[in-house]
Structure formats: C-alpha cells, structure tokens
Amino acid sequence: MLVTGIEILEKAHKEGYAVGAFNTSNLEITQAIVEAAEETKSPVIIQVSEGGLKYAGIETISAIVRTMAEKASVPIALHLDHGTDFNTVMKCLRNGWTSVMMDASKLPLEENIKVTKTVVQIAHGMGVSVEAEIGKIGGTEDNITVDEREAAMTDPQEALKFAKETGVDYLAIAIGTAHGPYKGEPKLDFDRLKKIKEMLNIPLVLHGASGVPEEAIKKAVSLGINKINIDTDIRQAFARRLRDLLEKDSEVYDPRKILGPCRDAMKEVIKQKMILFGAAGKA
Numbered sequence: 332m333l334v335t336g337i338e339i340l341e342k343a344h345k346e347g348y349a350v351g352a353f354n355t356s357n358l359e360i361t362q363a364i365v366e367a368a369e370e371t372k373s374p375v376i377i378q379v380s381e382g383g384l385k386y387a388g389i390e391t392i393s394a395i396v397r398t399m400a401e402k403a404s405v406p407i408a409l410h411l412d413h414g415t416d417f418n419t420v421m422k423c424l425r426n427g428w429t430s431v432m433m434d435a436s437k438l439p440l441e442e443n444i445k446v447t448k449t450v451v452q453i454a455h456g457m458g459v460s461v462e463a464e465i466g467k468i469g470g471t472e473d474n475i476t477v478d479e480r481e482a483a484m485t486d487p488q489e490a491l492k493f494a495k496e497t498g499v500d501y502l503a504i505a506i507g508t509a510h511g512p513y514k515g516e517p518k519l520d521f522d523r524l525k526k527i528k529e530m531l532n533i534p535l536v537l538h539g540a541s542g543v544p545e546e547a548i549k550k551a552v553s554l555g556i557n558k559i560n561i562d563t564d565i566r567q568a569f570a571r572r573l574r575d576l577l578e579k580d581s582e583v584y585d586p587r588k589i590l591g592p593c594r595d596a597m598k599e600v601i602k603q604k605m606i607l608f609g610a611a612g613k614a
C-alpha cells in the first residue's frame with residue numbers, strides 16, 4: 332500500500348531498525364525494489380532524484396511507482412530525493428508524492444531553515460512528510476583535507492536548532508559518507524551520530540550508503556539511523572549483470588531477455604540490504 336514516509340519511519344525510529352530508500356528511474360528498477368520488499372516482507376521507500384524525474388518524466392515515473400505501490404502488500408512511500416529546486420518539490424506534491432526532500436544544504440543555515448520551513452508547512456498541509464539535510468554529504472572528493480571533512484559534517488547544535496525551527500519529519504546528516512563509489516574506506520563518525528540522535532530523537536537519514544561496510548551500517552542503525560539511501564550499489568549490480576549477459580550471449584536482442592535478468596540481479600542486492608538494515612519482516 333502507498334503510505335507517507337513518516338508512517339514508515341516513525342515505526343522504524345521507535346523499534347530501532349532502518350528502512351531502505353532505493354533510487355529508481357524506470358520500470359525494471361521499480362519492479363526490483365517492489366519484488367524485493369514483497370519477498371522479504373519489508374516496508375520500503377522508493378525515491379526519485381531530480382535527474383530521475385528528467386529521465387523518466389515526472390508524471391510517468393509517478394504513475395509507475397504509485398500503481399505498483401498501491402497494489403503491493405507491503406507499505407511503500409514515494410519520495411523525492413535531493414529536491415534542490417522549490418518548484419520541483421511543488422510539482423512532486425501535485426503528482427502524488429508521499430514524501431519529499433527539500434535539500435537546501437548548500438545554502439547558509441538561516442536560508443536552509445527558511446525554505447525548509449515553508450516546504451514543511453505546505454507538505455504537512457497536504458499530508459506529505461518532509462526530509463531535509465544539514466551538513467554536506469556531496470559526492471566523493473578524493474582530495475579534501477581532514478578539517479574540510481570535519482567542517483562538512485553535521486554540527487549537533489545546528490541540527491537541533493534546524494529540527495526545532497523547521498518541524499522537519501526526518502533529517503539527513505553528514506557523518507562521513509559520500510555519494511557514489513568510495514576510493515578508500517569511509518570512516519563514519521559514530522559519536523557524532525549518537526549525540527545527534529540523543530538531542531533530536533527523530534528519524535535520521537544516511538545518504539551515500541552504497542559501499543559502506545556491513546558492520547558500519549549495522550552500527551549506524553543501532554545508533555539511530557532509520558532511512559538508508561542506496562543508488563550506486565543497484566546501478567553497479569545492473570551493469571555487472573548486463574556486461575556478463577552480453578559477453579555470454581551475442582545473439583540475444585529481446586529487451587525483456589536482457590533487462591529481466593538485470594532486474595533480478597538488482598532485486599537480489601536490494602533484498603540483502605533490507606535484511607541487513609533490519610527492515611525484513613517488519614511490513
């Protein structure tokens with residue numbers, strides 16, 4: 332069934348587990364996510380980035396996800412990932428999204444608070460949940476210095492002020508992860524996470540979670556992460572299977588015979604994440 336993000340994440344926050352938030356931009360990825368959720372009886376958040384909206388068309392990808400979510404036996408939210416443009420967030424609200432991220436993390440704190448507060452008021456008026464971001468998660472910069480890394484991480488005091496003044500439902504925090512593949516091992520600042528959770532006591536979001544070792548993920552969940560964003564690991568599962576399949580079979584040309592196996596490969600990766608996050612069996 333199609334539900335709001337907070338319905339899924341409030342329960343995860345209370346019971347101490349995390350829910351996967353997986354990016355989609357087409358039919359097969361959406362099918363892989365929904366099938367994985369059904370097979371592991373997991374609640375799940377299906378999210379689309381602004382790039383995904385451009386690729387698929389906002390009405391089309393909304394129709395695909397909402398149709399499948401409404402038919403599913405597990406709770407599914409449709410979430411806008413990294414909504415940086417206010418009008419895009421409004422368009423998603425008009426297209427039936429049940430959760431939106433207003434990502435104004437690039438703006439100074441006061442401006443981030445101002446625009447996020449406006450989105451929270453509008454979205455809550457429509458019964459939709461809101462995620463925002465404090466601190467800089469960004470892509471993998473291989474040549475940043477340590478103190479730059481520190482500076483980009485979420486300051487607990489700022490996070491508390493932000494959560495109080497905006498009324499945001501769940502908060503994405505920067506504790507050492509980055510989008511895209513990692514070059515070295517990501518080092519997560521667990522003390523910072525623990526402090527933020529104690530002070531805010533709301534569901535927290537981990538971005539850039541592809542490539543983070545399983546032990547670190549488990550520890551982050553035990554310390555209060557409740558939504559875990561995964562995009563790169565799914566893309567890489569798709570690409571590995573595609574290359575392997577075409578190497579082995581130079582004759583195949585039916586897209587269903589090519590995309591179908593890729594869908595299954597993505598589904599297997601997603602199922603493992605749902606089990607690792609503790610969402611399996613929680614639907």
Ligand SMILES: O=C(COP(=O)(O)O)NO
Binds near residue numbers: 412510539561
């Ligand atoms: O945070 C993510 C995904 O991060 P990854 O690239 O690590 O999958 N999306 O918002």
Ligand SMILES: [Ca+2]
Binds near residue numbers: 511542
């Ligand atoms: Ca990553």
Ligand code: NA
Binds near residue numbers: 378412
């Ligand atoms: Na997000």
Ligand SMILES: [Zn+2]
Binds near residue numbers: 468510538539560
């Ligand atoms: Zn992200």
